Amino acid sequence: MAVSLGFFGGAGTVTGSKYLLEAPGRRVLVDCGLFQGSKPLRRHNWEPMPFDPRSVDAVVLTHAHLDHSGYLPRLVRDGFDGPVHATPATRDLCEILLRDNGRLQERDAELANRHGFSRHRPALPLYTEADAAAALRRFAPVPFDAPFDVGGGLTLRFRPSGHILGAALAALSWEARSVLFSGDLGRWNSTIMPDPARVEETDFLLVESVYGDRRHAAEDPEELLAEVISRTAARGGTVLIPALAVGWAQTLLFHLHRLKARRRIPDLPVFVDSPMALNAAEIFCRYLAEHRLTAAECRAACNVATYVQDAGESAALDRDPAPKVIVSASGRATGGRILDHLAHFASDPRNAIVFGGLQAEGTRGAAIAGGAEAVRIYGRMVQIRAEVANLHLLSAHADADDIMAWLSGFRRPPRRTFVVQGEPPASEALRRRIVDELGWDCEVPEHGRIVTLD
CATH class of the missing domain: 3.40.50.10890 (Rossmann fold)
Known part of the structure; x- marks a missing residue:
């Protein structure tokens, strides 16, 4: 069976990151984020997933922000019962964020029902604080730089991405192949966070592009x-x-x-x-x-x-x-x-x-x-x-030059690079730079696309 990768969020938009890696005998969802922003995007949160949550064997989170972790309580409520792998700090921060978002979902539904400003009768929360608590019980933390067997011949390794506390680059490898998920990259020479870890090689790469079309100004x-x-x-x-x-x-x-x-x-x-x-x-x-x-x-x-x-x-x-x-x-x-x-x-x-x-x-x-x-x-x-x-x-996000500097650390180009987690102009601008300056095989995947990693 071929290994495939599905882009079910964080493709064509900044939010909702969800990437389903399907290898022989194993399905791993990397990130499980909420769609935020415009109403068409938020509607994705209410749509059935394009895969059965019960069929997912494990979830891997790159970091705690809700556009990467915030759909997890809904996934668990809909039947996912496997482990959630994240760094210990990400797990601790998710304890705060997921519970708080569950409370906010309940509060917003209650306010909408009380004041009548929702078209839905009644307005319902996407999930509750109790759903968040159930999701938190699924966590099985994995420390940085410690190869971990997630089953089915897949090995996970986290390395610091420098974005926020606990944020990680997530590398999954099997047989003689590997795929690296950048999550959100931090900035070089940040006052507070370390630089993103250097990576020398991977067969397939997903790289974020939030600031893919701009540079942070030089002012203090x-x-x-x-x-x-x-x-x-x-x-x-x-x-x-x-x-x-x-x-x-x-x-x-x-x-x-x-x-x-x-x-x-x-x-x-x-x-x-x-x-x-x-x-x-x-x-x-x-x-x-x-x-x-x-x-x-x-x-x-x-x-x-x-x-x-x-x-x-x-x-x-x-x-x-x-x-x-x-x-x-x-x-x-x-x-x-x-x-x-x-x-x-x-x-x-x-x-x-x-x-x-x-x-x-x-x-x-x-x-x-x-x-x-x-x-x-x-x-x-x-x-x-x-x-x-x-x-x-x-901003805690790398700008376009920061991203290119990180990519320049690879000893050999990935076989394929996918530019994700950006608005379309930002993703396309970064794709062009990667092709023109590095000569890599690079594309911007569409939402819902499934590719074979061969």
């Missing part, structure tokens, strides 16, 4: 962050920062700590309004060997903010007129408490909204960053009069 990201915070404080406003509670939030807090310590911004109170961010910070400080910060730096960065736990404290932030910084999930403004704060602060020109990276097409974040005059939140239109900034420099 801290200086740009300091400028927007200082401007906003001078006019008596509040800075809203939609942030991924896992990964980007910890990087942001480190920069805020340094800016305050160097007195480059006013000594404004910083609030992290995300119940899971405090737990993520604790995990970050637990895995000191997997990032560049010392224990003292890690504690200082995490202690620069006040962590808001309950909904009453969160609502009180909106009633407080004093200048401040509010960091809240989600990073693309697709859900979570950031929506409450946007509904309150976005229409006041004294305030500012600061994004920290690429906003997936079809999300509120993309609309706001793109200059929309109003966005819909909880069924009503909210005017966007606040200053809007997007500091791509703070």
Whole structure:
């Protein structure tokens, strides 16, 4: 039987990463992400999978972000009962993210039913917190750089990708062949995370392309962050920062700590309004060997903010007129408490909204960053009069030059390279660079395509 690879997410779009590797006697799903963004993309989350979840023998996760892990509770609810292999840090972060997303799914369904702004009667959650708990019981962590037998003659090896804590390159090998999944690649010379591990060879490669058509600017990201915070404080406003509670939030807090310590911004109170961010910070400080910060730096960065736990404290932030910084999930403004704060602060020109990276097409974040005059939140239109900034420099994603630098470390070209996890222009731009500069056999697969790895 030939070995095949199916692209059932993360192909033709940034989100929903799902790659099904089918070898003789073994089916392994690499990543199990949620589709996020536009309604046509989100509809994929509700469609039956193109394969029976019960037929999957194991899941491999490259990292914890929901566009790579967030569909797992639904997969388990629909019958998957095999092991989920991820690094220990990814497992710990998924404990936070999956449970929180289950709660948010339930909360959003309840709000839709109470206020009647859903076409579905009744509106239902994609999955619940209980479903997330069931999925977490399937985890069987695998450490970095430790070859692991996943059955059926397949061997798994994780190596650091430098994107967020626990993020991994996932290499699966069988007989004399191998396939490498990049997951999300981190940036070279990051302040916090290590460089992506060098890989010298693989037969088949899936490489991400989130920033495949652009370069991060050369400016100092801290200086740009300091400028927007200082401007906003001078006019008596509040800075809203939609942030991924896992990964980007910890990087942001480190920069805020340094800016305050160097007195480059006013000594404004910083609030992290995300119940899971405090737990993520604790995990970050637990895995000191997997990032560049010392224990003292890690504690200082995490202690620069006040962590808001309950909904009453969160609502009180909106009633407080004093200048401040509010960091809240989600990073693309697709859900979570950031929506409450946007509904309150976005229409006041004294305030500012600061994004920290690429906003997936079809999300509120993309609309706001793109200059929309109003966005819909909880069924009503909210005017966007606040200053809007997007500091791509703070993104945890490799840019096009970073990706090409990583690819240049291969001793020999892969037999086939697939460019994934990008909007079509970004994926195509990266494909052209790989073909023109490296001379590799390279393509951008379509959603739903199945290829034979021969």
